[in-house]
Amino acid sequence: MAERGKRQTKVTSSHWGAFEVDVEGDRIIATRPFIHDPEPTPLSDIIPLAVHHRARVARPSIRRGWLDKRDRTGRGTDDFVELPWDEALDIAAIELDRVRKTHGNEAIFGGSYGWSSAGRFHHAQSQAHRFLNCIGGYVASFGSYSTGCAQAIMPHVFGEPFLKLIYEKQDSWQTIHDHTETLVMFGGINPKNSQVSMGGITEHRTAGWFDTFAEKGIRCVNIGPQRVDAPASCEWISVRPASDTALMLALAHVIESEGLTDKDFLSRCTTGFDRFLGYLMGKDDGVPKSPEWASPLCGVEPDTIRGLARRMATTRTLITLAWSLQRGEHGEQPYWMSAVLAAMLGQIGLPGGGVGYGYGAIGGIGKSLRGMSGMTFSQGKNPVQKVIPVARIGDMLRNPGAHYDFNGKREPYPEIRLIYWAGGNPFHHHQDLNGLHDAWQRPETIIVHEPWWTATAKRADIVFPATTPYEREDIGRSNLDEYLFYMPQLIPPVDAARDDYAIFAGLAERLDVGAVFTEGRGTEDWVRHLYDGYRAQAAGDGIEVPDFETLKAENWVQLPIRTKGANRGLFAPFREDPEGAPLKTPSGKIEIFSETIDSFGYLDCKGHPIWLPPSEWLGNATEAAPLHLVSPQPGDKLHSQLECALADVSGARPEALVIHPIDAQMRGVKQGNLVRVYNARGACRARAAISEDIRQGVVALATGAWFGDPGDNIDPHGNPNVLTLDVGTSRLAQGCSAHTALVDVEILEL
Ligand SMILES: Nc1nc2c(c(=O)[nH]1)N[C@H]1C(S)=C(S)[C@@H](COP(=O)(O)OP(=O)(O)OC[C@H]3O[C@@H](n4cnc5c(=O)[nH]c(N)nc54)[C@H](O)[C@@H]3O)O[C@H]1N2
Numbered sequence: 001m002a003e004r005g006k007r008q009t010k011v012t013s014s015h016w017g018a019f020e021v022d023v024e025g026d027r028i029i030a031t032r033p034f035i036h037d038p039e040p041t042p043l044s045d046i047i048p049l050a051v052h053h054r055a056r057v058a059r060p061s062i063r064r065g066w067l068d069k070r071d072r073t074g075r076g077t078d079d080f081v082e083l084p085w086d087e088a089l090d091i092a093a094i095e096l097d098r099v100r101k102t103h104g105n106e107a108i109f110g111g112s113y114g115w116s117s118a119g120r121f122h123h124a125q126s127q128a129h130r131f132l133n134c135i136g137g138y139v140a141s142f143g144s145y146s147t148g149c150a151q152a153i154m155p156h157v158f159g160e161p162f163l164k165l166i167y168e169k170q171d172s173w174q175t176i177h178d179h180t181e182t183l184v185m186f187g188g189i190n191p192k193n194s195q196v197s198m199g200g201i202t203e204h205r206t207a208g209w210f211d212t213f214a215e216k217g218i219r220c221v222n223i224g225p226q227r228v229d230a231p232a233s234c235e236w237i238s239v240r241p242a243s244d245t246a247l248m249l250a251l252a253h254v255i256e257s258e259g260l261t262d263k264d265f266l267s268r269c270t271t272g273f274d275r276f277l278g279y280l281m282g283k284d285d286g287v288p289k290s291p292e293w294a295s296p297l298c299g300v301e302p303d304t305i306r307g308l309a310r311r312m313a314t315t316r317t318l319i320t321l322a323w324s325l326q327r328g329e330h331g332e333q334p335y336w337m338s339a340v341l342a343a344m345l346g347q348i349g350l351p352g353g354g355v356g357y358g359y360g361a362i363g364g365i366g367k368s369l370r371g372m373s374g375m376t377f378s379q380g381k382n383p384v385q386k387v388i389p390v391a392r393i394g395d396m397l398r399n400p401g402a403h404y405d406f407n408g409k410r411e412p413y414p415e416i417r418l419i420y421w422a423g424g425n426p427f428h429h430h431q432d433l434n435g436l437h438d439a440w441q442r443p444e445t446i447i448v449h450e451p452w453w454t455a456t457a458k459r460a461d462i463v464f465p466a467t468t469p470y471e472r473e474d475i476g477r478s479n480l481d482e483y484l485f486y487m488p489q490l491i492p493p494v495d496a497a498r499d500d501y502a503i504f505a506g507l508a509e510r511l512d513v514g515a516v517f518t519e520g521r522g523t524e525d526w527v528r529h530l531y532d533g534y535r536a537q538a539a540g541d542g543i544e545v546p547d548f549e550t551l552k553a554e555n556w557v558q559l560p561i562r563t564k565g566a567n568r569g570l571f572a573p574f575r576e577d578p579e580g581a582p583l584k585t586p587s588g589k590i591e592i593f594s595e596t597i598d599s600f601g602y603l604d605c606k607g608h609p610i611w612l613p614p615s616e617w618l619g620n621a622t623e624a625a626p627l628h629l630v631s632p633q634p635g636d637k638l639h640s641q642l643e644c645a646l647a648d649v650s651g652a653r654p655e656a657l658v659i660h661p662i663d664a665q666m667r668g669v670k671q672g673n674l675v676r677v678y679n680a681r682g683a684c685r686a687r688a689a690i691s692e693d694i695r696q697g698v699v700a701l702a703t704g705a706w707f708g709d710p711g712d713n714i715d716p717h718g719n720p721n722v723l724t725l726d727v728g729t730s731r732l733a734q735g736c737s738a739h740t741a742l743v744d745v746e747i748l749e750l
Pocket residue numbers: 113114115116117122124145146147327422423424425426428429430449450451452454466467468469500631632633638639640641642703720721724738739
């Protein structure tokens with residue numbers, strides 16, 4: 001920690017990369033890019049303002065109505081009473097004890113989804129899970145908002161957990177550079193999103209790779225509603241959101257009709273093509289899925305589809321999908337269909353060919369690194385078996401006891417009395433926030449740890465102020481990064497903030513499980529303990545990492561794990577010998593038809609991929625809601641993090657709404673005008689950003705603006721989740737449907 005008045009500089013890590021921090025006394029005064037980052041991001045620039053911002057939660061705070069009479073109705077409107085730590089912890093511990101003794105631990109929801117901050121020990125969600133496990137368990141959540149749908153569907157197709165597939169088994173950038181001739185990117189590959197990677201990303205390189213692709217003449221085609229989803233050197237095929245499956249079917253139809261299907265690959269490495277073929281060619285339903293059929297659905301000319309299909313079949317082609325495609329109703333279909341299309345091209349398992357997911361989503365994907373053992377804080381075992389799909393929280397709160405389908409199972413929702421959240425902002429990340437606000441009134445108690453007064457903290461009953469990473473020591477390390485950081489404590493905790501660990505240790509002690517939770521270790525002991533375990537495992541892997549003291553002194557080291565980039569992936573051995581190296585699917589092959597999924601009998605996810613329009617898209621746009629809203633990740637921050645300080649910057653809020661010139665003109669909207677974006681679920685303010693880089697009929701509003709207060713009939717800062725639809729992607733995956741929403745826009749003020 002810095003001495004008062006003395007300036008010092010250290011490096012720390014974050015989900016968006018490493019950066020230097022200047023500290024003077026108790027304050028962070030500036031940040032600068034890390035010297036070894038070729039494409040540093042500006043995301044850290046706001047940290048000095050955010051860390052010392054007036055929106056920090058200063059002291060433990062309890063909502064007055066809850067404190068006085070356990071009232072549930074004032075969430076988000078009541079004021080808070082600040083209490084000393086001991087008193088607030090006593091109250092929370094007594095409440096946790098009451099709920100578990102009266103209703104059982106199945107009444108506690110502790111999914112606690114969210115990115116919180118980088119750092120291996122102070123990972124808020126892991127801390128929360130470990131604590132709740134120590135006191136008898138909690139209802140957990142499955143999957144993520146990022147890839148929840150893919151996590152359910154793709155194991156049926158490829159037989160591997162989706163996360164394993166994308167983090168360990170995909171071609172590296174180097175392999176793509178060396179072998180790919182045509183890169184077909186559904187939803188683009190955007191350096192803007194590659195700024196972040198969970199756990200850290202030190203060398204940003206996505207834009208640089210695209211420069212080398214352009215130099216080499218690799219044809220890169222961005223297929224989606226926004227030109228800016230890929231670097232400027234790429235071609236753009238503008239499509240309607242949610243129509244990718246129709247377009248992929250048409251590509252498949254051309255390939256099959258023109259005799260370009262790799263029948264040998266299909267027969268050796270896949271199962272069920274014959275059952276899919278009847279649907280594709282229209283033998284089953286009388287509707288051939290031809291370019292002429294797809295064109296009015298996706299908005300792409302038949303000739304463009306034909307030309308692309310031929311090119312894909314005659315060059316080494318890698319199909320990539322943004323994760324956004326599965327973050328919409330029926331998101332299972334484009335994901336599954338992309339695998340079928342790639343299988344028909346017969347290039348799965350060849351370097352630079354086949355299909356890959358999320359190259360532009362997370363900066364770490366595609367790096368050429370040797371796998372290494374992780375460094376994780378043990379969460380213990382959860383005695384409660386109940387797990388809900390992560391994005392079904394609103395449903396769960398609204399419908400206790402009601403049955404829901406999920407991946408072949410049918411289960412009742414638990415009745416939740418207490419919600420515990422540390423490290424996430426559901427009033428940023430969930431869909432239909434007005435609906436969530438109503439559902440949120442049902443539980444008896446809501447406990448939140450937060451550094452800032454987010455919309456979620458404001459809607460809690462008990463708020464514990466948490467430290468930020470700059471106020472505690474930790475280790476920074478991600479499996480997708482080749483650097484290792486000692487993250488020093490740079491400043492003392494702001495106001496009365498405590499580490500999540502210390503807060504949970506205080507509660508655990510009061511609930512008589514203090515020693516179980518802490519194992520007798522303080523923070524420093526834990527950090528060393530985790531590090532020593534990691535170092536020993538690394539030695540076992542033949543990788544030398546410095547001892548703790550050396551790392552601490554050096555602040556960061558580059559690990560010797562970079563590989564030449566020849567990543568042969570999961571599918572190379574399988575393609576060579578499908579019998580000898582089978583996939584872990586029931587058939588051992590890529591499942592174009594899945595008997596398992598078929599046996600579930602779901603109408604919204606059948607035995608093979610099909611075209612299923614979502615409930616809101618341009619194909620059924622109405623006069624009241626004629627525009628499709630996509631809500632991508634923000635370029636200036638990570639989700640809703642540090643937003644309080646960004647919002648102070650003059651002109652920065654409300655958030656920008658990207659709108660096509662014709663759509664703007666039809667509404668009399670000019671560049672920079674304040675607009676109201678609305679539908680039947682809600683309304684928000686936004687600032688018009690008129691651009692030809694978006695398809696006509698589509699508007700884009702990035703996520704992350706802080707959701708306003710209850711009673712606002714218009715969300716002031718521009719949070720798209722007042723407009724989005726809170727339905728599962730299907731009964732199979734129940735992922736979130738954030739990109740499914742029709743809206744209208746009107747001018748608010750001239
Ligand atoms: N419309 C729409 N909605 C979306 C998406 C979309 O594409 N469109 N994307 C979805 C996706 S993919 C995701 S991943 C989610 C992201 O949703 P979240 O992960 O919930 O978003 P964050 O803003 O990162 O929330 C993290 C919170 O943790 C707090 N925090 C940071 N460090 C600490 C700490 O050490 N301790 C504690 N206790 N708290 C800490 C931060 O202040 C912040 O409030 O949003 C989803 N929502």
